[in-house]
Amino acid sequence: MTVFELAPETRLSQIWDDLITGADDADPLDTDARFVANLHRQLDMPSPSPEIENQIWASVMSTAVDSLATSAITSDSTLASILSRLLAVLPAIAWTMIAGLSGGFFAGIASRLSMRLSGFLTIQANRFLHTDAEAVVGRFTLGGTLFLGGLGAAAGVLTVGFYVLMRSRLPWTGWRRSLAFATVLYLVFGYVLMDPGNPDYHRFGPAWVNVTSFSLLYFIMGIAVSQIYEHRPAVFAPSRQSTHSLRLRIAMAPILLAATGVGVFFGLLAIILGPKVFMIPAIAFLAWLIARTGLHRRVSNQSLPVVVRQWGVWVVPGIVGFTLTARGVTEILLHR
Amino acid sequence: MGTKRHVEKLPIHSNYDEGVSDRELVTAAQKALPAFEHLYRRYVADIYRFCLRRLGHEADAADATSQIFSRALINIGTCDPATFRAWLYAIARNTVHDVWRGAKPGAALDAAFEVPDGAVGPEEHAIASQESARLREKIAELTPDQRAVIELRLAGLSASEIAITLGKSRNAVDQAQFRAIARLRTLLTPPVAVGGLQS
Numbered sequence: 001m002t003v004f005e006l007a008p009e010t011r012l013s014q015i016w017d018d019l020i021t022g023a024d025d026a027d028p029l030d031t032d033a034r035f036v037a038n039l040h041r042q043l044d045m046p047s048p049s050p051e052i053e054n055q056i057w058a059s060v061m062s063t064a065v066d067s068l069a070t071s072a073i074t075s076d077s078t079l080a081s082i083l084s085r086l087l088a089v090l091p092a093i094a095w096t097m098i099a100g101l102s103g104g105f106f107a108g109i110a111s112r113l114s115m116r117l118s119g120f121l122t123i124q125a126n127r128f129l130h131t132d133a134e135a136v137v138g139r140f141t142l143g144g145t146l147f148l149g150g151l152g153a154a155a156g157v158l159t160v161g162f163y164v165l166m167r168s169r170l171p172w173t174g175w176r177r178s179l180a181f182a183t184v185l186y187l188v189f190g191y192v193l194m195d196p197g198n199p200d201y202h203r204f205g206p207a208w209v210n211v212t213s214f215s216l217l218y219f220i221m222g223i224a225v226s227q228i229y230e231h232r233p234a235v236f237a238p239s240r241q242s243t244h245s246l247r248l249r250i251a252m253a254p255i256l257l258a259a260t261g262v263g264v265f266f267g268l269l270a271i272i273l274g275p276k277v278f279m280i281p282a283i284a285f286l287a288w289l290i291a292r293t294g295l296h297r298r299v300s301n302q303s304l305p306v307v308v309r310q311w312g313v314w315v316v317p318g319i320v321g322f323t324l325t326a327r328g329v330t331e332i333l334l335h336r
Numbered sequence: 337m338g339t340k341r342h343v344e345k346l347p348i349h350s351n352y353d354e355g356v357s358d359r360e361l362v363t364a365a366q367k368a369l370p371a372f373e374h375l376y377r378r379y380v381a382d383i384y385r386f387c388l389r390r391l392g393h394e395a396d397a398a399d400a401t402s403q404i405f406s407r408a409l410i411n412i413g414t415c416d417p418a419t420f421r422a423w424l425y426a427i428a429r430n431t432v433h434d435v436w437r438g439a440k441p442g443a444a445l446d447a448a449f450e451v452p453d454g455a456v457g458p459e460e461h462a463i464a465s466q467e468s469a470r471l472r473e474k475i476a477e478l479t480p481d482q483r484a485v486i487e488l489r490l491a492g493l494s495a496s497e498i499a500i501t502l503g504k505s506r507n508a509v510d511q512a513q514f515r516a517i518a519r520l521r522t523l524l525t526p527p528v529a530v531g532g533l534q535s
Contacts (some may be wrong), residue, residue: 009510013495042468045385056402063406088414168505
């Protein structure tokens with residue numbers, strides 16, 4: 001199989017898409033095409049009669065008119081329409097922020113364990129020295145721990161935003177998808193923490209222990225944020241179909257707005273405290289602009305391998321991030 | 337090479353070639369709700385068949401179809417016009433699940449709805465029904481993800497639309513679909529008799 005031959009899964013998908021749209025590219029002797037066509041023939045269902053269609057429509061109108069009479073959705077009120085749309089998406093936005101804040105806070109607290117380990121392994125002479133971040137070795141305060149939790153929460157807001165963008169492109173489901181995301185997070189953004197210019201990696205404990213423990217933070221962050229995001233309660237779903245839920249969401253609006261506001265605040269905090277993390281999104285945005293402005297369109301989309309079509313815009317920023325991360329880890333470990 | 341033969345057209349009833357796109361109809365319906373009826377007329381048959389295939393009874397299918405379009409109409413303002421079909425089928429899946437949970441005890445998921453068809457004789461109809469029932473029985477043995485992909489494929493959705501409907505990646509849909517077909521082929525292949533010729 002050459003690089004440009006389709007994987008069996010992709011081939012089957014294309015065959016089925018062609019059969020559904022009635023394209024003439026399907027090979028009548030292809031076993032997959034024949035199997036799929038037989039499947040459709042065997043399981044075809046009768047259409048509703050015109051009488052049933054009209055009865056259903058009458059029922060739809062009767063139900064919808066009752067619901068819409070108490071709803072803010074009306075074609076004559078722009079403000080009500082805007083508020084209604086906001087109310088529809090606010091729960092999902094609020095939950096996204098909650099996932100980022102809570103998952104990030106958890107990872108921030110976990111970083112305290114990493115520091116505890118480093119402090120435990122440091123030599124006696126290093127105790128009570130100041131670290132690169134002006135903290136005191138061996139001294140753990142509640143304020144310092146909460147500060148790290150807050151820092152983690154800020155990073156968590158950015159992390160969940162990255163997850164929302166990546167989610168549809170990640171393989172698998174459940175825990176495996178979270179692990180895949182955490183891996184990508186580390187490989188692309190690991191350079192933020194893996195800073196060879198930070199002397200603390202060598203001053204406190206073996207360098208490889210510090211690199212390992214701080215690398216694990218990315219996996220803790222990625223898995224925590226994505227898992228919380230995926231386990232969204234039904235009340236936070238973006239679209240609801242009953243007036244009961246509409247009333248509930250109106251009652252929850254202050255809490256949802258507060259959660260969103262806190263998330264936005266921490267997100268802005270992350271921008272101020274960690275500007276170098278935005279180098280990768282900046283490169284990705286540039287790649288996206290190039291793809292959108294026509295340079296990409298000069299190459300036939302169908303002639304490119306599937307992996308390029310689906311991942312093309314992400315490759316360059318990914319390579320840059322991975323190179324920086326690998327460089328950072330290597331320099332820390334090889335530094336004497 | 338000779339004249340190119342074509343695969344027999346699938347019994348897909350969706351109106352792909354209508355002049356007005358879904359995007360235009362949804363945009364119109366979001367501004368003036370009476371325009372929603374055009375979307376209803378376009379999709380009622382597909383949605384009804386989807387419900388009938390899942391629920392097996394005409395009354396349940398009609399009830400579910402009504403609920404689906406009611407919910408779609410109430411929430412049309414939140415729909416992205418570019419992905420209406422995927423959005424509608426997401427509502428359909430959730431609604432059918434709710435209706436199924438409230439179904440009468442003992443109702444079988446793979447019960448076929450048999451409609452008398454005067455175009456074929458009783459014997460041919462019985463054979464077709466048996467094969468259909470057997471196929472439905474085997475589909476019920478797939479994993480939930482695989483079954484969901486097959487059902488949405490039978491409803492006429494593309495792989496990309498299924499990915500949006502199920503909230504999965506396109507890669508995950510392709511994999512589930514491939515495994516489902518492989519599994520169905522295995523389940524539908526009769527076992528080779530002991531001492532018989534190898535296939």
